[in-house]
Amino acid sequence: MKAHHQILIVGGGNAGISVAAQLLRQNSKLDIAIVEPSEKHYYQPGWTLVGGGVFDINSTVRSEADYIPANVKWIKDNADKFEPESNTLITGSGGRITYDYMVVCCGAQLKWDAAKGLRESLGKNGVCSIYSFNTAPYTYECIKNFNGGKVVFTQPGGFNKCGGAPQKIMYLAADNFRKRGILDKADISFFTGKPGLLRVKEINELLLKVVKRYSIKVTYQATLKEVSGETKEAVFEVVKGDSKEQVTAQYDMLHVSPMAAAPDFIKNSPLAVKDDPFGWIDIDKVTMQHNRYKNVFSLGDVSNAGDTKTGAAVHKQAPVVVTNLLSAIERKSLTDLPAKYNGYTSCPLITGYGKLVLAEFDHDNKFLPTFPLEPAKERYSMWLLIKYLMPWFYWNRILKGKS
């Protein structure tokens, strides 16, 4: 194995493959390696629609080998330790790889163990989640087989992958019950760790109407602490003013959205924001360059570029990393990088079958709409976009570095 590469990319998910493919489109002579342990590549946004019974789970996975660009060296190993002072990465199997430049984009870990009993309860007795390849199909089983009773959905405070996904699956479930004429038999509760439904005021107002339409009871600032699969109880800690109280919710179906954090090997590395409990990589949110190790860049879920972890954000961040990296190589300078990320993220909020609000905004909650349309509106056209266009766009354009 060659032990030195001009550009070393850690993680071959949405961000890693996008960056590698875009770099090579601009300069085919670059020497690039990707460290990625997985043989499979997942289209994670598809898991919400798997949970809603719209997609087959097998349509969301493909072979990683088919998406590692030709001319990129694939190091099928996991990154384990960083020694950025000596431009070295140590892999799980003990390999030492040095680099001129490094891009770290190894995604987030999901904290299934943050709630006691959750991991053991998941995937059976009505406890489901769209947040993994293995449990997304069971979510639809639960929805399809539900004939009345108590349904509980959760959203963590702090970070979660795709801020809207915990609600999208809830609205799909409610709409499924409505279509089957059993919505009045469903007692639906939403426990969210956040103080609102979405941080953009106009979209929050619209979502308040959606929860009313489905008669969903919302409890804010509620964190899932424990799941008892035996007694079918979910225990939440709810912040009420200056105090906290424990609330136990009985369920027949429980959908859990776990909290996201940086993987431990990132959190415990010199690349992480110091003393950040989530451990995200410490980058400049505009240039995507590491704040201390200037030949290191990061993007995607593992970076501290924003609080909404989305592929849509990756789509805007990747060209910034690519331009700044190429500029650094050409100018032999790591200062005055030209490209800037504007904080864009997007949340395609499914509010029912055939209904979607495309919320696109920045760090300051300012709308950044791609289409010249009123953003705070449910639309059938946007549903068609995510159902038909987006998966094709992901596999054929984004991962090929063409968009």
Ligand SMILES: Cc1cc2nc3c(=O)[nH]c(=O)nc-3n(C[C@H](O)[C@H](O)[C@H](O)COP(=O)(O)OP(=O)(O)OC[C@H]3O[C@@H](n4cnc5c(N)ncnc54)[C@H](O)[C@@H]3O)c2cc1C
């Ligand atoms: C249920 C769900 C719904 C979503 N819906 C949407 C949506 O509607 N719209 C949207 O824009 N986004 C959505 N997202 C979020 C989107 O999928 C992520 O933001 C995006 O995949 C982030 O890209 P990434 O490259 O940072 O991470 P990932 O795509 O997760 O890739 C990380 C890669 O790093 C690899 N890796 C892990 N550990 C190591 C290691 N030690 N060494 C080397 N490699 C490693 C992994 O194997 C993986 O290939 C959703 C996510 C989920 C789970």
